[in-house]
Amino acid sequence: MHQKRQRPTTGRITINDVAERSGVSIKTVSRVLNNEPSVRPSTRARVEAAVRALDYSPNPSARGLAGTQSRMIGLIYDNPSPNYLFRTITGVLEACNGAGYALSLQAPNPDEPDLAESVTRFVSQSRVDGLLLIPPVGDVVAVLDALEAIGLPYARVSPLDGRPGLGVSVDDRHASAQVVAHLTGLGHRRIGFISGHPEHGATQSRLEGYRLGLLRKDLDFERELVVGGRFDLESGRRAGAYFLDMENPPTAIFASNDEMAAGLLQVALERGWRIPEQLSIAGFDDTPLSRTLWPPLTTVHQPIRHMALRATELLLENLAENLHENLDIHGHAGSKRLGSRVEVFDAPLVERATTAPPPD
Amino acid sequence: MHQKRQRPTTGRITINDVAERSGVSIKTVSRVLNNEPSVRPSTRARVEAAVRALDYSPNPSARGLAGTQSRMIGLIYDNPSPNYLFRTITGVLEACNGAGYALSLQAPNPDEPDLAESVTRFVSQSRVDGLLLIPPVGDVVAVLDALEAIGLPYARVSPLDGRPGLGVSVDDRHASAQVVAHLTGLGHRRIGFISGHPEHGATQSRLEGYRLGLLRKDLDFERELVVGGRFDLESGRRAGAYFLDMENPPTAIFASNDEMAAGLLQVALERGWRIPEQLSIAGFDDTPLSRTLWPPLTTVHQPIRHMALRATELLLENLAENLHENLDIHGHAGSKRLGSRVEVFDAPLVERATTAPPPD
DNA sequence: ATTCAAAATGACAGCGCTAACAAATTTTTC
DNA sequence: GAAAAATTTGTTAGCGCTGTCATTTTGAAT
Numbered sequence: 001m002h003q004k005r006q007r008p009t010t011g012r013i014t015i016n017d018v019a020e021r022s023g024v025s026i027k028t029v030s031r032v033l034n035n036e037p038s039v040r041p042s043t044r045a046r047v048e049a050a051v052r053a054l055d056y057s058p059n060p061s062a063r064g065l066a067g068t069q070s071r072m073i074g075l076i077y078d079n080p081s082p083n084y085l086f087r088t089i090t091g092v093l094e095a096c097n098g099a100g101y102a103l104s105l106q107a108p109n110p111d112e113p114d115l116a117e118s119v120t121r122f123v124s125q126s127r128v129d130g131l132l133l134i135p136p137v138g139d140v141v142a143v144l145d146a147l148e149a150i151g152l153p154y155a156r157v158s159p160l161d162g163r164p165g166l167g168v169s170v171d172d173r174h175a176s177a178q179v180v181a182h183l184t185g186l187g188h189r190r191i192g193f194i195s196g197h198p199e200h201g202a203t204q205s206r207l208e209g210y211r212l213g214l215l216r217k218d219l220d221f222e223r224e225l226v227v228g229g230r231f232d233l234e235s236g237r238r239a240g241a242y243f244l245d246m247e248n249p250p251t252a253i254f255a256s257n258d259e260m261a262a263g264l265l266q267v268a269l270e271r272g273w274r275i276p277e278q279l280s281i282a283g284f285d286d287t288p289l290s291r292t293l294w295p296p297l298t299t300v301h302q303p304i305r306h307m308a309l310r311a312t313e314l315l316l317e318n319l320a321e322n323l324h325e326n327l328d329i330h331g332h333a334g335s336k337r338l339g340s341r342v343e344v345f346d347a348p349l350v351e352r353a354t355t356a357p358p359p360d
Numbered sequence: 361m362h363q364k365r366q367r368p369t370t371g372r373i374t375i376n377d378v379a380e381r382s383g384v385s386i387k388t389v390s391r392v393l394n395n396e397p398s399v400r401p402s403t404r405a406r407v408e409a410a411v412r413a414l415d416y417s418p419n420p421s422a423r424g425l426a427g428t429q430s431r432m433i434g435l436i437y438d439n440p441s442p443n444y445l446f447r448t449i450t451g452v453l454e455a456c457n458g459a460g461y462a463l464s465l466q467a468p469n470p471d472e473p474d475l476a477e478s479v480t481r482f483v484s485q486s487r488v489d490g491l492l493l494i495p496p497v498g499d500v501v502a503v504l505d506a507l508e509a510i511g512l513p514y515a516r517v518s519p520l521d522g523r524p525g526l527g528v529s530v531d532d533r534h535a536s537a538q539v540v541a542h543l544t545g546l547g548h549r550r551i552g553f554i555s556g557h558p559e560h561g562a563t564q565s566r567l568e569g570y571r572l573g574l575l576r577k578d579l580d581f582e583r584e585l586v587v588g589g590r591f592d593l594e595s596g597r598r599a600g601a602y603f604l605d606m607e608n609p610p611t612a613i614f615a616s617n618d619e620m621a622a623g624l625l626q627v628a629l630e631r632g633w634r635i636p637e638q639l640s641i642a643g644f645d646d647t648p649l650s651r652t653l654w655p656p657l658t659t660v661h662q663p664i665r666h667m668a669l670r671a672t673e674l675l676l677e678n679l680a681e682n683l684h685e686n687l688d689i690h691g692h693a694g695s696k697r698l699g700s701r702v703e704v705f706d707a708p709l710v711e712r713a714t715t716a717p718p719p720d
Numbered sequence: 721a722t723t724c725a726a727a728a729t730g731a732c733a734g735c736g737c738t739a740a741c742a743a744a745t746t747t748t749t750c
Numbered sequence: 751g752a753a754a755a756a757t758t759t760g761t762t763a764g765c766g767c768t769g770t771c772a773t774t775t776t777g778a779a780t
Binding site for chain 1: 415417419420421422423424425430432442443445446447449450453457462463464465466467469481484485486487593619622623625626629630648649651652653654
């Protein structure tokens with residue numbers, strides 16, 4: 001018996017097997033797989049049965065090659081906190097799983113100075129259908145321009161600018177003002193503020209919220225009560241040292257993220273201050289840290305997981321729309337419309353144990 | 361002028377363009393792209409020039425379909441800490457970027473009770489070339505069996521069992537004993553231990569290390585000085601309450617991860633204990649938390665990023681080997697050899713501010 | 721019944737690449 | 751310098767799907 005040498009076939013089940021078993025053409029199987037209309041319910045059922053019986057799942061490479069989508073979205077992160085990234089990924093994956101999309105992760109090469117370049121390369125190498133951008137990458141105009149130039153849909157989490165596009169955000173300004181309201185409500189009148197990294201989007205709006213909060217209580221904005229930080233522990237410590245060294249230190253300090261609040265707390269404890277009796281401290285973000293510190297930190301909760309989930313949904317919806325609109329497009333390669341939609345989430349104050357009425 | 365209706369071609373540059381421009385066949389371009397031997401250096405240079413000039417990058421779908429690899433590896437995580445996942449991803453991505461691989465992330469569906477099933481589905485849907493497993497998924501025998509059944513290469517970070525395969529780990533036992541040595545060196549003789557989640561691999565070896573450390577100093581292992589935790593804050597608090605309520609509490613407590621140490625620290629501070637003067641505390645993992653707490657935590661550093669990087673390298677090396685060994689394989693579909701290699705990393709003790717000589 | 725539109729299905733090309741093999745070229749050997 | 755061996759290059763056939771368009775079937779309207 002002579003067997004002709006064959007290319008070692010993968011041995012996997014293909015669309016042909018499903019077609020054969022259900023007695024239809026492969027095109028019809030394809031239609032069922034892609035949920036296209038105009039398939040008789042009875043036929044659809046038969047095909048679905050065969051799919052299940054054979055435990056078939058379509059080859060993504062073949063789909064990607066033949067079709068126009070890769071069913072994969074990318075997430076690019078530059079320098080988020082571990083916790084932020086974790087919650088984001090969790091949300092994104094939730095959305096992806098429901099929709100049959102895969103998630104490809106990428107961090108830009110730190111050696112590559114040109115971020116937009118890095119992003120473009122990733123996109124052209126991985127052929128994702130769309131991109132999810134989280135801060136701070138999501139705020140780099142050059143990146144967004146580059147993506148629009150190549151016509152790749154994207155959605156942003158917490159964009160700071162008013163640029164049209166898909167995104168979800170939180171009203172940082174409002175939340176920040178709420179913190180001040182909480183503090184003034186306790187009786188504080190001298191409230192320090194540690195602002196964030198100058199290049200982070202949220203920095204500005206949180207500062208504005210602080211001012212707004214003061215304004216609402218007719219409190220003066222005092223320059224000496226605001227110090228610039230970088231969203232990290234060390235800058236929180238520096239700011240703490242600055243405030244505690246003042247002749248007339250504030251009775252409450254609002255750090256615009258939890259990490260800096262932790263730094264501030266360290267310095268205060270180190271110097272023997274009793275928190276919150278002698279000094280109230282508030283943070284922002286509600287990272288797990290805020291519950292791990294002692295005393296547990298009063299802070300603002302950011303629904304990051306949920307925001308990421310929703311941003312992904314917006315992106316995937318957009319991808320689906322673009323797909324159907326393909327008919328209208330005449331040769332304009334990559335003339336995808338991004339649409340514009342930003343959903344705003346609530347960021348509620350979480351009162352824990354670092355805030356109390358001022359001494360006296 | 362009548363233009364024939366064409367399928368809207370992607371407009372992208374393909375291997376044909378590169379071949380044309382460099383005056384060779386597409387197969388030669390393919391050879392250059394895949395770093396295959398037997399291409400004259402001069403030809404190679406010409407092709408590479410064309411690739412650069414056209415800014416060409418191969419279509420991964422086409423490669424995946426025509427070839428045997430997808431150049432994508434998967435990372436499955438079940439329930440790691442945000443920080444652990446972050447450091448892992450960072451390391452994995454470093455390795456991937458260097459090798460031209462993409463990373464696909466996946467978390468098993470929490471509703472799906474059968475983890476192995478979840479993993480298998482992910483693998484067959486995404487067609488990754490290999491998988492990276494981190495604890496606790498990496499310790500589930502059913503998952504490993506399933507992967508071996510379908511012949512998918514994988515590498516594990518911190519595997520606990522002696523199962524042959526690719527992996528990197530840390531000598532938890534040794535590191536743990538080191539902590540005890542540090543404590544006894546300071547003069548402690550009564551050392552409490554908070555053990556970890558019973559289903560985590562490290563739990564057992566860290567406990568063994570604790571016993572070993574005691575043994576070396578001829579100290580008795582006392583049942584009442586060991587309490588079970590779950591690697592989370594709350595269990596650290598419970599354990600703390602237990603120890604501090606004892607008639608004769610230990611002078612030092614070794615929590616087998618940082619999170620539990622933080623819980624313990626909370627309870628101690630809450631009750632007005634001075635740390636480290638009245639009680640020494642040590643953790644394990646060296647998460648950022650350990651620097652953020654006050655006082656900063658003495659702990660054991662785990663080189664997670666580096667371990668993940670190395671595990672990925674092992675996996676990718678294995679993939680490359682399998683590729684070349686294809687010749688030897690006769691019809692045994694998926695008869696990939698995993699090889700066996702486990703690299704052990706050092707986990708050094710980091711002395712910070714929660715440990716000091718015992719009172720008296 | 722008969723005609724016609726609408727809905728359902730199928731045939732077939734080809735996406736961009738790699739595997740297998742064939743052919744052409746260069747190098748070595750005597 | 752011719753033959754043999756080794757090296758380099760090219761030709762061709764798919765991989766498993768989806769897009770286009772042709773064909774068949776169905777259901778309604780006459």
